[in-house]
Each structure stands twice: as structure tokens, then as C-alpha cells.
Amino acid sequence: MPIEPWFPLAVYYADVEDAAAQKESLVSAILKLEKKGHKRRVDSETAWTGDFHGVGRIQEDPRFSWIVGQIEAHTLAYLEELGIDLSKIDLYIQRAWPVVSREDQEVPPHAHHNAHVSAVYYVSVPENGTHKSGAFTIYNDANFNEIIAGIGDEHTNAIKKRNPFNYEEGYYAPTEGRVLIFPSQQRHGVEANETGEMRISLSFDIVITSAEQGDPGLHEFLSPPPSQWKKFGKLNG
Ligand SMILES: [Fe+2]
Numbered sequence: 541m542p543i544e545p546w547f548p549l550a551v552y553y554a555d556v557e558d559a560a561a562q563k564e565s566l567v568s569a570i571l572k573l574e575k576k577g578h579k580r581r582v583d584s585e586t587a588w589t590g591d592f593h594g595v596g597r598i599q600e601d602p603r604f605s606w607i608v609g610q611i612e613a614h615t616l617a618y619l620e621e622l623g624i625d626l627s628k629i630d631l632y633i634q635r636a637w638p639v640v641s642r643e644d645q646e647v648p649p650h651a652h653h654n655a656h657v658s659a660v661y662y663v664s665v666p667e668n669g670t671h672k673s674g675a676f677t678i679y680n681d682a683n684f685n686e687i688i689a690g691i692g693d694e695h696t697n698a699i700k701k702r703n704p705f706n707y708e709e710g711y712y713a714p715t716e717g718r719v720l721i722f723p724s725q726q727r728h729g730v731e732a733n734e735t736g737e738m739r740i741s742l743s744f745d746i747v748i749t750s751a752e753q754g755d756p757g758l759h760e761f762l763s764p765p766p767s768q769w770k771k772f773g774k775l776n777g
Pocket residue numbers: 650651652728743
């Protein structure tokens with residue numbers, strides 16, 4: 541009696557070549573950027589995220605050119621697997637920023653509604669490959685198989701056994717040198733870092749538009765490339 545899994549969420553991961561050789565220089569650049577960023581704007585239980593502190597454009601910083609190239613290559617591989625015709629689109633790194641998570645710090649659940657595809661790269665992980673270092677968590681908001689709303693919550697607790705049809709969360713233990721890529725609209729978060737040492741990662745938001753020289757019909761659902769946009773003038777007075 542087969543039961544078939546339909547409509548799976550596609551999360552890509554890969555271990556990036558040369559990661560170990562690049563680690564030291566990335567860590568050093570990130571910690572310098574953290575020092576130069578704005579005064580801390582998040583509470584002490586939340587990881588330092590560059591996008592909140594004026595450090596959101598590492599895509600333009602030559603110290604990050606190696607990882608930017610890797611993210612581009614892996615994102616294209618991901619989109620090919622999703623069946624997208626790469627000749628019809630252009631891709632842009634819209635923003636990219638470091639995340640530094642110290643003892644007991646987490647990243648609360650959120651989604652990146654400003655982008656289409658998001659990526660995270662793990663530069664430095666204290667207890668590599670373990671949940672203690674703060675697992676990346678994806679939330680099953682679609683809940684296709686939750687036939688009774690709330691059946692699995694902590695009070696009702698009427699799910700006997702978790703399986704691929706009823707998981708509410710998925711986890712990736714952070715692993716040095718690994719990239720994760722996922723749809724930006726997918727809600728996710730990062731568990732607390734319980735190691736007592738820093739976990740350092742980089743986040744990327746990627747936007748997809750129609751190709752610069754694309755068929756005009758592509759613009760119906762794809763945004764035209766930003767080179768074709770007209771910015772409003774400022775109102776006088
Ligand atoms: Fe995020």
C-alpha cells in the first residue's frame with residue numbers, strides 16, 4: 541500500500557571545495573566588519589547579523605570574491621535541478637551579510653520576502669556538524685498532511701510517531717564549508733549556539749529577473765532587470 545510524497549520542498553546542500561584554505565581569511569574579514577558595524581541593534585540572545593548593522597554588501601567586497609563565486613555556481617546548479625531555464629533569467633545578489641553567533645544566541649524564525657533564493661555558507665563552526673552549534677531549522681508551514689489543525693501541538697500531542705508525512709521541522713546541523721540553498725519565502729531560523737564559542741556564517745539573498753535580452757513575454761511574471769527601471773524623482777518640499 542504505497543503512500544506517495546507529493547510537492548517536496550527543495551533544499552540544496554553541498555560541501556564547497558577549498559573551504560578549509562579560505563576559512564582563516566574569511567573569519568578575519570568578518571570580525572573586522574563586525575567591529576566597524578553599527579552599534580548593536582538586537583538583544584543579547586540574538587546572533588549579530590550584518591544586515592541589521594550596516595554590513596550587508598559583502599558581495600562587493602573583494603575579500604569575499606571566492607565565496608561569492610561559489611554561491612553563484614551552486615545557486616545555478618540548484619535552479620537547474622528545479623527545472624528553471626537559465627537562459628531566460630538573470631540573477632543578482634541583492635544583499636549578503638555575515639552572521640556571528642556567540643554563546644546562547646539564536647536567529648528567530650523568519651523568511652526573506654525581499655528575495656527569491658537564499659543561501660547560507662558556514663565559515664566557522666565550533667562543534668562541527670552537531671546541533672549544539674545551532675541547527676538551521678526549516679518550518680513546515682504548508683502542513684499538507686495536518687488533517688486536524690493542531691493535532692501535534694504540545695497539549696493535544698496526538699501524533700504517535702513522526703515521519704516524513706508529519707514532520708513539523710527539518711534541521712541541518714551546521715557544517716564548516718557547507719552551503720545551503722533554499723527558497724527565500726521558506727520560513728527558517730537557527731537554534732541557539734550552545735558551544736560557548738563563535739559560529740560564523742554568511743547569508744545571501746538572490747533575486748531573479750527576466751534576462752536582459754529576454755523575450756518581452758517573460759516580463760509577465762518575472763521582474764524586468766533593474767537596468768530598465770526608472771526611479772521616482774523626489775518630491776520638492
Ligand atoms: Fe534567514
